[in-house]
Amino acid sequence: MKQFNTKILGTGSYMPDKILTNYDIAKRVDTSHEWIVERTGIHERRISDLSKDENPSGMAARATLKALEAANLTPNDIDCILLSSTMADQPMPNAASMLQFKLGITNNCPALDVNAACSGWMYLLPMADAMIKTGMYKHILVVGSEMLSSFNNWDDRNTCILFGDGCGVAILGRAAENEDSKIYSTVLSSDSSKKDHLALWAGGSNMKLTHELLDSKDQWMTMNGQEIFKAAVKTMAAHAEKVVKDAELTINDVDWFIPHQANLRIIEAVGQRFNFPTEKVVINVQKYANTSSATVPVALDEWIRAGKIKRGDNILLAAFGAGLTAGAVFLKY
Numbered sequence: 001m002k003q004f005n006t007k008i009l010g011t012g013s014y015m016p017d018k019i020l021t022n023y024d025i026a027k028r029v030d031t032s033h034e035w036i037v038e039r040t041g042i043h044e045r046r047i048s049d050l051s052k053d054e055n056p057s058g059m060a061a062r063a064t065l066k067a068l069e070a071a072n073l074t075p076n077d078i079d080c081i082l083l084s085s086t087m088a089d090q091p092m093p094n095a096a097s098m099l100q101f102k103l104g105i106t107n108n109c110p111a112l113d114v115n116a117a118c119s120g121w122m123y124l125l126p127m128a129d130a131m132i133k134t135g136m137y138k139h140i141l142v143v144g145s146e147m148l149s150s151f152n153n154w155d156d157r158n159t160c161i162l163f164g165d166g167c168g169v170a171i172l173g174r175a176a177e178n179e180d181s182k183i184y185s186t187v188l189s190s191d192s193s194k195k196d197h198l199a200l201w202a203g204g205s206n207m208k209l210t211h212e213l214l215d216s217k218d219q220w221m222t223m224n225g226q227e228i229f230k231a232a233v234k235t236m237a238a239h240a241e242k243v244v245k246d247a248e249l250t251i252n253d254v255d256w257f258i259p260h261q262a263n264l265r266i267i268e269a270v271g272q273r274f275n276f277p278t279e280k281v282v283i284n285v286q287k288y289a290n291t292s293s294a295t296v297p298v299a300l301d302e303w304i305r306a307g308k309i310k311r312g313d314n315i316l317l318a319a320f321g322a323g324l325t326a327g328a329v330f331l332k333y
């Protein structure tokens, strides 16, 4: 059977206009701009406005139009939609179907949502790669679109400072025979022994939303920040090293490292673990905070559009999230 190499044909991102600064948050909870910057590196984040259709599928539609233009494709060229969202537009139907509708796609292509928290987009890349390689699909739209403001507890200073909204997408397709773009190697994992360290307990089948629950704090996300911090550094560093080794290359061959943007201290600690030069680490957490599975595709798109990432560059991607899920992908752009 003929095999194809996977190429990123185009990327796009969309961030809501509304900016929420640390100073704004400090008006509501007992915190300060200085504390947030020192502990996380975050200065501000974007917040969706539903009246502008800035829900996961709405943001994804705008980001996809940019990616289609970059790839020189039209919406009906997309033959599969894979969408990661921690909290999609609504429980049913899925956001990928909503996105198909908003893009005006009429070819009835499959449309699937995946929830692996902040690792969701990373989880989708190996799946898309396998489907491109085997020739199953030609143009796969891979989306990370998140509206964390919809389930952020704005009265909990431990968590509310960390998150923001936004969307990043990539269209994956076949590299031509004379091109060397490819996905070298991937690794995915989930350590469920740590599943309770970051959780949203209510709103699913286990705990339906009731009047009593809505009045109590039990409806909100809970997080053991320090445990997540430690696990994130260890797992992202190990996964990043593994994919580079599996590609039979070395850290010196990596042109850009794009880690999940959760906390600047986590990013720096991962880089130090495998002696990675800081100038090659992509960082935008200060502007957008943690947009969950959107952080990596948004950063990828920004660095490509700024002309920093160029064709032929070797790019190392890594993420972690609730689960605790994690993954890394090493590719030639």
Ligand code: ACO
Pocket: 030, 031, 032, 035, 036, 039, 040, 117, 118, 119, 157, 158, 161, 162, 198, 223, 224, 225, 226, 228, 229, 232, 262, 263, 290, 292, 320, 321, 322
């Ligand atoms: N402002 C001021 N003080 C605060 C704040 C705040 N916003 N939040 C916590 N504090 C206080 C705490 O109450 C504590 O006070 P105490 O010593 O009197 O008890 C003190 O600051 C220190 O708290 P720590 O939790 O030790 O602070 P730490 O340095 O660990 O930073 C943080 C906390 C930023 C949450 C860090 O642990 C972290 O980033 N962890 C990773 C979280 C993460 O990445 N989550 C997303 C996962 S991805 C996904 O799937 C969504």
